[in-house]
Every structure is written in C-alpha cells, then in structure tokens.
Amino acid sequence: MVPPDMKLCVIGTGYVGLVSGACFAETGNDVVCADIDESKIERLRGGEIPIFEPGLDEMVARNVADKRLAFSSDVGRAIAEAEVVFVAVGTPPRSDGAADLQAVDRVAETVAANVSRETVLVMKSTVPVGTNARVRRIVSEAAFPIHVVSNPEFLKEGNALDDFMRPDRIVVGCDHDDAFARDVMARLYHPVTLSSERFIFMDPASAELTKYVANTMLAMRISFMNEVAGLCEKVGADVHLVRKGVGSDDRIGAKFLHAGPGYGGSCFPKDVVALVHTGREHGVELELASATDRVNHRHKGTLARKLKQVHFEGDLRGKRVAIWGLAFKPRTDDVRESPALQLIDVLLGEGAEVRAHDPEAMASVRALYGERVTLCDDAYDAADGADALVLVTEWRQYQNPDFARLKSLLRRPLLVDGRNVWSGYGLRKQGFVYDGIGVRGS
Numbered sequence: 001m002v003p004p005d006m007k008l009c010v011i012g013t014g015y016v017g018l019v020s021g022a023c024f025a026e027t028g029n030d031v032v033c034a035d036i037d038e039s040k041i042e043r044l045r046g047g048e049i050p051i052f053e054p055g056l057d058e059m060v061a062r063n064v065a066d067k068r069l070a071f072s073s074d075v076g077r078a079i080a081e082a083e084v085v086f087v088a089v090g091t092p093p094r095s096d097g098a099a100d101l102q103a104v105d106r107v108a109e110t111v112a113a114n115v116s117r118e119t120v121l122v123m124k125s126t127v128p129v130g131t132n133a134r135v136r137r138i139v140s141e142a143a144f145p146i147h148v149v150s151n152p153e154f155l156k157e158g159n160a161l162d163d164f165m166r167p168d169r170i171v172v173g174c175d176h177d178d179a180f181a182r183d184v185m186a187r188l189y190h191p192v193t194l195s196s197e198r199f200i201f202m203d204p205a206s207a208e209l210t211k212y213v214a215n216t217m218l219a220m221r222i223s224f225m226n227e228v229a230g231l232c233e234k235v236g237a238d239v240h241l242v243r244k245g246v247g248s249d250d251r252i253g254a255k256f257l258h259a260g261p262g263y264g265g266s267c268f269p270k271d272v273v274a275l276v277h278t279g280r281e282h283g284v285e286l287e288l289a290s291a292t293d294r295v296n297h298r299h300k301g302t303l304a305r306k307l308k309q310v311h312f313e314g315d316l317r318g319k320r321v322a323i324w325g326l327a328f329k330p331r332t333d334d335v336r337e338s339p340a341l342q343l344i345d346v347l348l349g350e351g352a353e354v355r356a357h358d359p360e361a362m363a364s365v366r367a368l369y370g371e372r373v374t375l376c377d378d379a380y381d382a383a384d385g386a387d388a389l390v391l392v393t394e395w396r397q398y399q400n401p402d403f404a405r406l407k408s409l410l411r412r413p414l415l416v417d418g419r420n421v422w423s424g425y426g427l428r429k430q431g432f433v434y435d436g437i438g439v440r441g442s
C-alpha cells in the first residue's frame with residue numbers, strides 16, 4: 001500500500017471538519033481546512049481553536065507548524081488545489097424535520113466551478129439518502145471528472161480524535177466499479193486501519209442510510225431506558241440495576257442504556273427526525289423512530305417537572321436553582337439541543353433564578369442568555385444559597401464533589417441528579433434530599 005500524501009481540502013471547519021482535517025494532516029497529508037466563516041478562519045490562523053475538543057489544539061498546532069495544515073476562507077481556491085475534497089458543512093433541521101441541504105448544494109456548486117483535475121468529492125456531512133445522487137447531478141457539468149463518495153462520520157464529540165484515529169469502522173459508499181475513488185479512500189484511511197480491516201464498502205444510498213440508522217438506534221435505546229426509568233420510579237425498582245441486568249446480555253450490550261435527562265447534541269435529535277422525514281417521503285412510517293423523538297421531547301422536561309412538582313409544590317417563582325453542566329455531554333463545549341437549555345428555559349420562564357457552571361460551555365450559554373443566567377467560574381459558587389443543585393452533565397469533576405461543602409452552601413439540601421452518578425453515595429444519610437432518574441438512591 002502506498003503511504004498517503006495527498007492534497008486534501010476539507011470544507012466546513014466545525015467539529016467534524018476541523019477534527020478530520022487535523023487527523024488527515026497528522027497521518028501525512030497536505031490539508032487545507034476551508035470555511036465561509038471568515039472570522040473562524042482568522043481565529044484558526046491566529047492559533048485559536050474555536051471549539052473545545054480534547055487534544056485538538058496540540059494536534060492542530062503541531063501540523064500547522066509542520067506545514068501540513070492550513071486554513072482558508074477562499075473555498076474555491078482550496079478546491080482547485082486539492083485532489084480530494086471533503087464536505088463537512090452543517091446539515092441542520094428544517095422546520096419540517098428534513099435535513100437542510102442548502103450548504104451542501106452550495107459547496108457542490110463551488111466544487112463543480114473550481115476543480116482543476118480529476119477529483120474525489122467525499123460527503124462527510126450527515127445527509128439523507130439520495131444526496132449522493134443529487135450532488136452528482138450538481139457536479140455533472142464540471143470540467144473534470146468528479147467521483148462522489150459517501151463517507152459518513154461516526155466520531156463522538158469529546159472523544160473525537162481517538163474515534164477518528166481508531167475507528168470502529170469506516171463506511172464508504174461509492175460505485176462498485178469506481179476503482180479510482182476506492183483506491184483514494186483506501187489510501188487515505190490506511191494509517192488508521194493498519195491493525196484490522198475496518199473498511200465497509202457499499203453503495204452510496206446504503207452508506208447514507210447507515211449513519212441515520214446508527215444514530216436512531218442509539219437514540220432509541222436512550223429513550224427506551226428513560227421510559228423504563230419512569231416506570232422504575234412508580235414500581236420502586238432501580239433503573240441502574242435493571243440496566244446492569246439487561247446490559248450484561250451479550251445480545252444487548254451495556255452501552256447507551258443509561259437513563260438521564262434526555263439526549264441532546266447536534267446529531268441525535270435532528271437525525272432521528274430527518275430519518276422519519278425520509279421515511280414519509282417514501283411512504284414508510286418509521287414508528288419506532290417517531291416514538292424515540294416524542295419520548296425524548298417529553299423526557300427532556302423531566303428535571304424541571306421534578307423540581308416544580310415533586311420538590312417545590314408547583315411553584316418555581318423565586319427559587320434559586322444551581323445547574324452543574326451545560327454542554328450536552330462531558331468533554332465538549334457544544335450546547336446544541338442540550339437538556340440544560342430546556343431546563344433553563346423553564347426555570348427562567350417560571351420565575352426562578354439560575355446559577356450555573358460548566359468547565360467549557362459557559363461562553364456559549366452566555367451568548368444565548370446574557371445576564372439572565374448567572375455563570376460562575378467556580379462550581380461551588382453556583383450552589384451558594386441555592387434551593388436545589390441539579391446535575392445535568394456528568395463532567396468528571398462533578399462526580400465526587402465535596403458534599404459537606406455543598407451542604408453548607410445550599411439553602412436547601414436538595415440534589416437532583418440527572419445522570420444518576422451520585423445514587424450510591426449515601427446522600428440521604430448525610431441529610432440531603434436526593435432525587436435521580438429512576439434510581440432509588442441511598
């Protein structure tokens with residue numbers, strides 16, 4: 001196998017594009033990350049990483065210094081100089097639930113207008129089935145042959161570099177007889193697939209669908225366990241134990257069975273709904289996927305409901321609530337669709353005061369809420385004088401706090417544990433009112 005040393009352009013320098021660009025540079029390619037957001041490109045050129053992703057700053061700095069990685073807002077030029085163009089632009093939900101493909105279309109038009117050689121165009125954005133064919137139509141008039149490949153991305157924010165460098169699998173959707181594209185993809189991913197054969201080649205439509213089905217399957221497990229947690233609370237069972245009992249079955253597996261405050265992030269919520277929409281467009285009602293989304297919407301109100309109905313006698317006015325964790329999960333600054341935002345909206349809407357802390361996501365929350373939420377640099381400050389402390393995101397630093405200190409700070413010793421991380425700590429014996437999601441607590 002020839003070691004890779006290709007000229008790449010990655011269009012869209014967000015969570016996926018920046019990580020992919022940095023990792024492809026790390027594995028020896030010459031990469032330009034391009035974006036229409038000029039301020040983002042300026043920040044990157046100045047050595048600033050616009051997102052928080054563990055290890056990314058070092059990897060970017062190293063590859064910029066070694067001249068394998070550069071940033072540009074001249075997307076056309078970056079395309080013209082590349083042999084392989086990756087598309088990692090956003091595909092946000094439209095109001096009807098379908099994926100908005102405007103950015104993808106625009107990039108495809110820019111690619112068609114700027115290629116200067118035979119080029120492989122790789123769709124890394126999550127796009128509905130049929131998009132590969134749609135992009136092929138857009139680029140069909142280009143001056144050089146363009147091979148359109150679907151290569152959905154499965155990285156997880158917070159663990160993105162490791163996921164990229166040690167992937168479970170690499171799904172590549174391209175024409176069976178397109179040896180050129182297959183060879184380019186095999187060479188590019190060779191360094192991260194040395195230890196085992198992780199390639200799954202398939203047709204583009206199957207590759208596109210694989211991404212949505214994977215995310216919907218994971219979301220479905222979460223929604224189901226959240227429903228089970230509600231049942232556990234009624235019958236006196238403990239979802240923690242049920243999870244252990246169920247997850248130890250090899251056929252089921254232990255992952256994605258944790259009850260919590262509902263799933264968020266920029267992927268699961270939109271991808272589940274987009275899959276339902278694709279089904280409807282083709283006359284197929286995907287009822288489990290629809291229910292997954294409905295359950296999640298309802299469940300995301302759980303923390304606020306518990307506070308209001310179980311603990312504050314139906315009235316949140318004047319209550320001071322501390323929130324630990326604002327990002328939709330630990331090790332990221334991403335607050336898109338985070339359950340914490342829904343909780344904040346209800347609390348503010350019903351007249352409560354919110355004090356919050358997050359190790360990485362406070363700037364994003366400040367941009368959304370301004371002074372309406374008091375953001376505290378120290379997690380314990382957030383709890384000062386609060387009527388409740390709600391754990392929404394299980395950052396490691398929240399997992400074993402100084403409970404005695406918390407007890408002295410809280411006006412009322414109420415802990416609402418949205419991630420069930422404190423359920424076994426004997427907090428009731430320490431004088432707290434403890435409430436988790438479907439767990440008995442101790």
Ligand SMILES: NC(=O)c1ccc[n+]([C@@H]2O[C@H](COP(=O)([O-])OP(=O)(O)OC[C@H]3O[C@@H](n4cnc5c(N)ncnc54)[C@H](O)[C@@H]3O)[C@@H](O)[C@H]2O)c1
Pocket residue numbers: 011012013014015016017034035036037040075088089090091103106107124125126127153154155156157266267
């Ligand atoms: N974030 C994740 O964990 C994750 C994981 C797997 C797949 N995905 C998918 O990858 C895609 C990108 O997600 P993200 O979270 O990185 O998005 P993001 O919002 O962080 O970044 C998208 C970037 O694209 C840029 N952009 C938009 N239109 C452009 C254009 N016409 N030309 C050049 N740049 C343009 C934006 O300025 C932005 O910087 C989405 O389809 C998403 O569903 C995301």
